[in-house]
Amino acid sequence: MKSYVGLEIHVQVKTNSKMFCRCSTDYFGKDPNLNVCPVCFGLPGALPVPNKAAFEKAVKLALALNCSINQSTKFDRKNYFYPDLPKGYQISQYDKPIGYEGFVEIELDGDSKRIRIQRVHLEEDTGKSTHSDNGDETYLDYNKSGVALAEIVTYPDFENEEEVILFAKRLKQIVRYLDVSDAEMQKGQMRFELNISTSLEELPMGELPNFKVEVKNIGSISVLEKVLQSETARQIELLTKGEEIKPHTRGLKDMTGETVFQRAKESADDYRYFPEPDIPPIQITDETLARLKSEMPELPHQRKQRYMDLGLEGEQADILVEDTERGGWFDTLRQAQGDKPNDKVITKEYAKWLLGDISFWLEKKKISISEMPFSTDDLIYLVSMMQEKKISGTIAKQVIEEIFENGGRAEEIVVSKDLLQVQDEGAVDGFVDEAIAANPKIVEDLKKNPNAIKFLVGQVMKLSKGKVNPSVAEEKLKSKLSL
Numbered sequence: 001m002k003s004y005v006g007l008e009i010h011v012q013v014k015t016n017s018k019m020f021c022r023c024s025t026d027y028f029g030k031d032p033n034l035n036v037c038p039v040c041f042g043l044p045g046a047l048p049v050p051n052k053a054a055f056e057k058a059v060k061l062a063l064a065l066n067c068s069i070n071q072s073t074k075f076d077r078k079n080y081f082y083p084d085l086p087k088g089y090q091i092s093q094y095d096k097p098i099g100y101e102g103f104v105e106i107e108l109d110g111d112s113k114r115i116r117i118q119r120v121h122l123e124e125d126t127g128k129s130t131h132s133d134n135g136d137e138t139y140l141d142y143n144k145s146g147v148a149l150a151e152i153v154t155y156p157d158f159e160n161e162e163e164v165i166l167f168a169k170r171l172k173q174i175v176r177y178l179d180v181s182d183a184e185m186q187k188g189q190m191r192f193e194l195n196i197s198t199s200l201e202e203l204p205m206g207e208l209p210n211f212k213v214e215v216k217n218i219g220s221i222s223v224l225e226k227v228l229q230s231e232t233a234r235q236i237e238l239l240t241k242g243e244e245i246k247p248h249t250r251g252l253k254d255m256t257g258e259t260v261f262q263r264a265k266e267s268a269d270d271y272r273y274f275p276e277p278d279i280p281p282i283q284i285t286d287e288t289l290a291r292l293k294s295e296m297p298e299l300p301h302q303r304k305q306r307y308m309d310l311g312l313e314g315e316q317a318d319i320l321v322e323d324t325e326r327g328g329w330f331d332t333l334r335q336a337q338g339d340k341p342n343d344k345v346i347t348k349e350y351a352k353w354l355l356g357d358i359s360f361w362l363e364k365k366k367i368s369i370s371e372m373p374f375s376t377d378d379l380i381y382l383v384s385m386m387q388e389k390k391i392s393g394t395i396a397k398q399v400i401e402e403i404f405e406n407g408g409r410a411e412e413i414v415v416s417k418d419l420l421q422v423q424d425e426g427a428v429d430g431f432v433d434e435a436i437a438a439n440p441k442i443v444e445d446l447k448k449n450p451n452a453i454k455f456l457v458g459q460v461m462k463l464s465k466g467k468v469n470p471s472v473a474e475e476k477l478k479s480k481l482s483l
């Protein structure tokens with residue numbers, strides 16, 4: 001049994017105005033049909049003018065997906081009738097997409113796999129239709145009509161749900177890094193279409209089953225996973241019963257991933273593509289292409305590699321790649337730190353505290369990293385004090401809590417609350433003696449259970465209010481008890 005799975009992804013390109021007119025793209029939550037003009041309303045005689053910002057973002061997207069670029073490209077009319085498409089055609093790209101033959105690398109359990117990209121092209125979004133409860137009326141809102149859309153089409157390279165999910169998440173990161181889109185799924189800024197065909201036997205290389213089922217308009221990555229599971233299971237069941245599956249399109253029934261039949265595909269859609277007569281072909285000059293390449297930001301996989309090279313764990317790196325706010329804070333911290341001989345140790349400490357206590361407090365206070373009272377200087381100070389064994393981790397935790405609760409600077413708090421570790425030998429001896437005297441049973445127990453020393457260390461920490469270094473305490477205890 002094998003499923004052949006491909007994806008088509010529509011991403012709304014983040015621009016101020018629509019793809020071919022000056023109407024605002026800020027339509028979310030607005031009253032219907034406010035952002036419309038003769039061009040996106042499809043009135044006769046209106047002339048479309050391509051949006052340069054959207055075009056350049058699409059080129060960058062194609063570059064990030066390792067595509068070849070068609071330096072001479074054009075727009076085409078894709079003819080079909082649908083009420084949310086007032087012109088009776090959509091301006092899209094047919095045989096000269098902006099990008100073609102690229103790939104995205106996904107990471108699987110220490111291994112990686114390339115998902116090939118067939119094409120990246122630009123087109124315009126449609127309007128939105130809503131149906132009345134009794135189904136008698138349909139309302140049309142053209143605010144979304146004409147918003148720039150980038151379409152990405154993969155080859156059927158996915159072998160399981162995990163690969164689809166990893167790819168979808170990576171693509172979402174890429175468009176965000178490029179500022180091509182915010183990719184907010186709940187706002188419909190990124191939509192998936194799954195193409196699935198299952199075969200009970202593995203087919204020879206390069207061959208595909210003789211049917212393909214398309215599931216359109218999937219607006220969330222978790223639903224994507226469920227759709228893939230339920231549709232594959234449905235196909236296996238039918239094929240096992242000996243039934244033939246005809247090519248068709250399905251739609252989402254609900255968020256459980258169940259789908260319903262929408263329409264049969266007797267033959268390939270005939271969209272009667274022809275070059276858009278109102279938009280001249282577009283040349284991407286070598287200079288423009290070189291400039292766009294030079295403007296490419298660091299991409300998610302590059303950032304991850306950078307973090308791994310710094311010694312972070314894969315999971316830590318993944319969090320900082322996905323959450324660019326915390327990732328950016330971490331980078332600022334690293335820059336402020338400068339190069340030190342024990343760089344990796346300190347860098348790992350930064351990551352540990354950022355993803356540990358600091359993230360805990362961000363979550364607890366429900367604030368973003370830009371709003372928090374804790375600064376990079378505070379963490380640099382605390383980590384360096386711990387490195388010099390002048391404060392313990394327990395004290396660092398207290399200081400972080402204090403700053404999140406009451407503000408202030410780490411150094412001031414450490415000094416004013418007298419939190420520096422006790423360096424004075426006599427004072428340390430005092431706490432150790434006290435701990436031994438107060439716990440005769442534990443001391444007795446130590447002969448059988450050497451681990452009990454940890455309890456005594458804990459007692460010393462408690463007595464000293466965290467101000468004795470735990471390893472110093474342990475050493476002292478061992479020497480006093482002749483262990």
Ligand SMILES: [Zn+2]
Pocket residue numbers: 018021022023035036037038039040041146
């Ligand atoms: Zn318009």
